[in-house]
Amino acid sequence: MRKITISLLTIFLLTLFVNISFSQEEPLPPSEVKASDTPNDNGHSITVTWKLSPDDGAGKKNVVAYEILRSDNPEGEFEIRGVAPAGESRFDDKGAKEKTDKNYLPGHKNFYYKVRAKADKTFAESEVSNPAFAYGQWYHTGKTTVLIGVILFSAFALYFINLARKGKKLFVRPLAGIEAVDEAIGRATEMGKPILYIIGLGSADMIATIASFTILSRVAKKTAEYQTPILIPCYDSVVMAVAQETVRAAYLEAGRPDSYKEENIFFVTSMQFAYVAGVNGIMLRERPATNFYLGKFYAESLILAETGSVAGSIQISGTDEIAQIPFFIAATDYTLIGEELYAASAYLGKEPVLLGTLKAQDWGKALVIISLILGALAASFNFQFFLNLFRVQL
Amino acid sequence: MRKTLPFAIVTGVGFFMLVQYFVPREEFEIIYEWSLDWIIVIGCFAMLLGLWSLTMASIHKVQRKTPGWGYSVIALIGLIFMLIVGLYPGQASLVKGSIFMLFFEYIYIPIQATMFSLLAFYIASAAYRAFRARTILATILLVSALIIMLRLVPLGPLSSVNQWLANFILTVPNMAAKRAFWIGVGLGATATALKIMLGIERTYMGRD
Numbered sequence: 001m002r003k004i005t006i007s008l009l010t011i012f013l014l015t016l017f018v019n020i021s022f023s024q025e026e027p028l029p030p031s032e033v034k035a036s037d038t039p040n041d042n043g044h045s046i047t048v049t050w051k052l053s054p055d056d057g058a059g060k061k062n063v064v065a066y067e068i069l070r071s072d073n074p075e076g077e078f079e080i081r082g083v084a085p086a087g088e089s090r091f092d093d094k095g096a097k098e099k100t101d102k103n104y105l106p107g108h109k110n111f112y113y114k115v116r117a118k119a120d121k122t123f124a125e126s127e128v129s130n131p132a133f134a135y136g137q138w139y140h141t142g143k144t145t146v147l148i149g150v151i152l153f154s155a156f157a158l159y160f161i162n163l164a165r166k167g168k169k170l171f172v173r174p175l176a177g178i179e180a181v182d183e184a185i186g187r188a189t190e191m192g193k194p195i196l197y198i199i200g201l202g203s204a205d206m207i208a209t210i211a212s213f214t215i216l217s218r219v220a221k222k223t224a225e226y227q228t229p230i231l232i233p234c235y236d237s238v239v240m241a242v243a244q245e246t247v248r249a250a251y252l253e254a255g256r257p258d259s260y261k262e263e264n265i266f267f268v269t270s271m272q273f274a275y276v277a278g279v280n281g282i283m284l285r286e287r288p289a290t291n292f293y294l295g296k297f298y299a300e301s302l303i304l305a306e307t308g309s310v311a312g313s314i315q316i317s318g319t320d321e322i323a324q325i326p327f328f329i330a331a332t333d334y335t336l337i338g339e340e341l342y343a344a345s346a347y348l349g350k351e352p353v354l355l356g357t358l359k360a361q362d363w364g365k366a367l368v369i370i371s372l373i374l375g376a377l378a379a380s381f382n383f384q385f386f387l388n389l390f391r392v393q394l
Numbered sequence: 395m396r397k398t399l400p401f402a403i404v405t406g407v408g409f410f411m412l413v414q415y416f417v418p419r420e421e422f423e424i425i426y427e428w429s430l431d432w433i434i435v436i437g438c439f440a441m442l443l444g445l446w447s448l449t450m451a452s453i454h455k456v457q458r459k460t461p462g463w464g465y466s467v468i469a470l471i472g473l474i475f476m477l478i479v480g481l482y483p484g485q486a487s488l489v490k491g492s493i494f495m496l497f498f499e500y501i502y503i504p505i506q507a508t509m510f511s512l513l514a515f516y517i518a519s520a521a522y523r524a525f526r527a528r529t530i531l532a533t534i535l536l537v538s539a540l541i542i543m544l545r546l547v548p549l550g551p552l553s554s555v556n557q558w559l560a561n562f563i564l565t566v567p568n569m570a571a572k573r574a575f576w577i578g579v580g581l582g583a584t585a586t587a588l589k590i591m592l593g594i595e596r597t598y599m600g601r602d
Contacts, residue, residue, distance in 0.1 A: 042420040097420055107420075136419040143416055150412070153581065157588050205433055207583045210590065210598060217597035237444025238437055246598055266451040267444035271502075273509035285462045299513060306516040320579045322572060330524035331516075338575045339582030345595065353594050357585040364581045 027055035027063050029124035030089075030115045035132035038092055040393065043107040043136030045094045050126060053117040056086050060119075067116040067123070068093065074112045074128045081113075091115075095134075107134045142393025156363045161356035170355045172362075177316055177334035178347040184314045185222050188289035194229040194264075195219070196288040198279060198304065200319065201272060202296025204238040207342070208320045212295035213246050214345035215318075219292065220250035224259055232265040233282060235275050240267045276300045280307045293317040293332065294341060297324045305331035318344065401593050408591035449473070538563055 030050040038045035048068055056063040068091045069078035084091045093113075095105020110131035116123045164170055188195045197216060202209035216232075223230045230247065234240035244265045251260040268278040283291070284307065291308040293301065293315065301317075301324040308315050309331055317328035318336025328335045336344055339361065346354035371390070378386035407429065414422040452466035452473075479494045480487040487494035527533040545560035589595040 040418050042418050042423050044420070097423070136421075138417055138419060140416055140418045147416055150584070153584055154588060157585060161592075161594065203433075203437070207586055211582075211586055213598035214586075214595055234444075236437075237440040237442075237447070240447060241440060241443055242598060249597065249599075263451060263454060267447040269448070270441075270444075271506065273506040274502075277505075277509055281462060281465060299510065302516045302520055303509070303512055306520060320583070322575055325575075326524075327520060330520040337578075339578035342579075342582030342586045345597070354589065357589055357594070361578075361581045361585050364584075365578070368577050368581075 025060060025062065025119070026122045026124050027060060027117045027119045028053050029126045030056075030066060030117050031126060033113060033115050033126045033129040035111065035113045035129040037132060037134050038094075040137055040140045040142050041134075042097060043134050044097045044105045045092055046105070046111060046113075046132050046134050048091045048093060048113045048115065048129065050089055050115045052087070052089055053124070055119075056117065062119040063117045064120065065118045066091075067118060069114045069116060069125075071112050071114075072109065074131075078112075078114055105134060107136065109133055140393075142391075145390055145392050152367065153360060153364050157357050157360035160359040160363075161353050163359075164352035164356040167352075170352065170359050172343075172347070172355055172358050175336070175340055175343070175347060177318065177336045177340065178344055180314070180316060180334045181219065181348060182222070184290040184292075184316060185219070185226055185228060187314055188223075189226040189228045191289045193289040194231050194286055195223055195290045195292070196279075196283065196286070196308075196313070197230055197232045197292045198295070199232065199234065199239055199243060200293065200295025200297045201235050201275070201300065202239075203236050204242050206296050208296045209239060211342045211345065213242055215292075215294050215341075215348065216243060217246050217250050218345060218348035220247040221254045224251040224254035224256040227256070227259060229261070229264060231282065231286065231288065233268045233275075233279050234266065235268065235270060235272075237267050237270075240265060272298070272300055276303050279304060283307050283311045283313070287311050288313050291315045291332075293319070293328065294336070294344070295319065297321055297328075302327040302331060308332070397596060397599050400599055401596065405591050405593065408587065412591075445473075 030053045032051040033048065034050070035046050035048050037043075038047045050066070053059075053063050053066075055061065063086045065086055066084045066088065068081050068084065070081045070093060071078040081093045082091055093105065093111075095101075096103040098104060099106075110133050112131055113129040115126045117126075160170065185195065197219060199209060199212045199216070202212075204210070220230055232240075232243050232247070234243060244262055247265055248257075248260050248262075251257050268275050280303070282288075283304075288311070291305075291313045293304060293308075294317070297304075297319045298321065301319070301321075305315060305317060305328060315332035316334045316336075317332040318341040319325065319328065320338050320341055322338070325335065325337055343358050343361070346358050374386065375390065377383075410425070411429075414426050449470070452470045454460075455463045455466040456470070476494065476497065479497065482493075485492055489495065521539075525532070525536045525539060527536050541556060541559050541563060544556050549556055586595070590598075
């Protein structure tokens with residue numbers, strides 16, 4: 001019994017000794033260190049690759065990380081640029097583009113790299129890599145799929161616009177929310193009450209806000225014809241300025257420039273819930289017959305729509321914010337869901353050229369559906385070539 | 395001319411933005427960042443317009459004694475007071491403990507939180523309307539909502555079945571609908587951008 005205990009103790013101590021000595025022993029260095037320009041970037045990054053140390057995950061198994069070192073002279077002093085974990089064989093040495101930045105990596109200047117395999121207390125360095133310099137590319141190859149999509153969609157749009165210009169009648173499916181616009185404005189005229197148009201919390205550079213301006217133009221033209229006041233409380237002062245110009249142009253087009261009142265399009269505040277409080281106050285004091293909520297909306301959507309509902313207004317809403325769509329559907333009478341917001345101005349204007357882009361959207365969707373079916377089949381049968389066609393690198 | 399020049403700017407900048415998405419070069423990045431800075435600069439100048447609009451609208455309401463004109467008085471007092479406190483010489487306004495920040499933290503933020511908390515009550519009233527099982531679609535919505543909400547409640551032996559159902563609803567029909575929505579929005583946004591860049595849609599530009 002005593003002998004067995006001593007033998008076991010000896011084996012344990014030996015194993016411990018071997019482990020300690022291995023962890024303190026220098027690992028074998030990584031090899032085949034190669035440096036090259038990082039593709040598809042702005043010209044301030046170099047990619048370093050290497051072959052793992054034989055002691056990384058095998059052999060002595062003592063490599064814990066790799067340190068990547070850089071110098072502009074193969075004989076000069078190298079500085080640490082970053083650390084890659086064990087098992088990793090690639091590192092992007094990303095530098096800043098500003099010369100004043102400490103991390104600045106100049107383009108078109110040769111750099112040399114070394115990779116250091118680190119054990120617990122020791123390390124082993126590789127040979128110096130080939131020289132490499134960073135340069136910017138003129139085309140991002142990872143975005144080819146997007147480019148093809150844009151070209152195809154633009155081709156569809158131009159084709160249908162051209163067809164429409166030649167006088168071909170294009171059928172587009174009716175949208176309940178759009179059909180209700182005339183009725184909603186008519187109701188306000190009959191009741192002698194104003195229309196409240198809310199563009200949302202988006203800034204003027206957001207596509208949903210721009211779509212809202214185009215709808216506002218059609219709505220304002222109708223309110224000018226019916227002599228119904230339109231109130232537009234704004235969250236953003238740039239949006240206010242654009243809305244004023246849009247409504248002024250619509251009144252002019254309707255032949256009623258004298259009816260335009262600039263004070264009806266006003267700035268409230270740029271604070272979300274303060275804006276809600278201001279607009280809710282208007283709803284409860286003015287009791288508008290119709291409320292339009294078209295644009296970018298966030299958490300305030302339901303508070304606005306429910307207050308409008310309490311005030312007894314007909315409400316038409318539309319946004320491209322997916323989280324707010326259920327609130328609008330629950331609280332307003334008609335909702336333009338996502339793309340319908342963008343399509344609304346074409347529906348209201350009924351100009352053939354604008355309808356051409358709607359047809360292009362339909363064809364774009366058809367193309368997406370076909371791609372989805374083919375993609376599902378390709379994934380099921382592991383047909384990687386087709387799947388790789390749709391990969392996008394951002 | 396009033397529309398030609400803005401249209402030329404819109405088309406030029408629009409095409410540049412499209413091209414720069416595909417060109418990763420530094421020069422393009424710099425112009426892109428520079429144009430984004432312009433949005434901030436324009437926004438700052440436009441803020442003065444907004445301030446003017448708010449002040450004039452409030453003064454008109456007070457002068458005409460329109461319903462609720464008292465709120466306009468409060469708005470004007472608040473505006474002037476915060477301006478004075480914020481611009482008072484010798485004191486950094488955005489430093490913790492300054493009078494400006496005290497008013498912001500202890501008056502404005504609680505009021506904002508109060509407005510936000512109204513959402514809880516409005517969700518209940520909207521849910522009541524949305525979940526009334528009047529039609530087959532509304533009934534499906536009601537049942538789906540119940541399954542999703544109950545996944546957070548311990549249901550004993552039924553928990554695993556409900557969990558599976560909730561996961562299925564979220565990852566299959568719900569995700570499919572969301573993706574369809576995003577694809578539609580993507581195409582719609584592209585179509586709108588194209589209409590604006592090609593000058594087919596110019597209503598937002600105002601008068602000729």
